[in-house]
């Protein structure tokens with residue numbers, strides 16, 4: 001149990017990768033704030049499962065794209081657990097469209113939910129991490145933030161922005177026991193991938209050296225490592241968890 005006594009916030013943890021991250025951190029002994037936007041029942045089930053690991057867990061309904069939502073998740077950790085050690089900025093959406101038809105509304109929705117949210121939560125969380133001179137921020141970016149993708153200018157910009165945000169936090173807080181790292185998942189089996197047309201899914205598989213999609217738990221394992229003391233000397237990095245899809 002590497003994270004006993006720690007408290008974590010995982011944004012967007014009712015489903016998919018966030019759910020796996022919340023449960024993995026709980027299995028290592030961390031108390032968790034399970035944040036959701038719409039799926040209350042799903043979040044409740046994650047809380048129950050986390051508690052069965054013997055840790056405290058609370059579900060918090062909050063739209064993380066708003067300042068009030070960011071405040072609510074950080075406040076929940078402090079009110080429920082009295083501390084905040086680990087922040088995982090995972091919540092994300094897509095609004096795919098080719099640039100010529102990409103509306104300002106869809107640009108703003110993706111940038112606000114996927115990037116501005118992480119700025120807001122990180123700014124609030126680091127205040128508390130500084131007191132303990134220990135903290136871990138893990139931002140869930142994407143290979144699309146590294147490669148770009150046709151039809152995903154908004155998503156790629158947000159995910160690339162997360163990497164810049166991560167490096168800046170790493171530089172500002174690196175001397176104070178706080179690390180910030182990003183993970184760039186490839187194609188992971190969640191609702192986001194399930195919604196892709198079958199022909200696109202088959203075409204994507206041919207590009208992945210591993211020959212399969214990733215599992216949410218495979219991303220969660222890397223988060224648990226980055227959140228542990230074993231990763232104290234890893235800071236400002238982006239780890240690809242993508243079956244070899246992107247190689248630099």
Ligand code: NDP
Pocket residue numbers: 011012013014015016017018035036037038039040042062063064065090091092093113140141142143184185186187188189190191192193
């Ligand atoms: P899912 O669509 O399966 O789940 C998204 C989660 O984010 C849900 O828990 C959802 O809550 C929550 N969420 C969405 N909008 C908000 C909001 N405004 N406020 C709070 N919570 C919100 O996504 P994935 O698990 O697939 O993706 C998780 C992260 O990983 C995202 O950032 C995504 O971009 C990234 N990623 C995913 C990849 C993949 O292949 N799946 C690849 C690379 C990156 P609710 O259930 O209430 O709607």
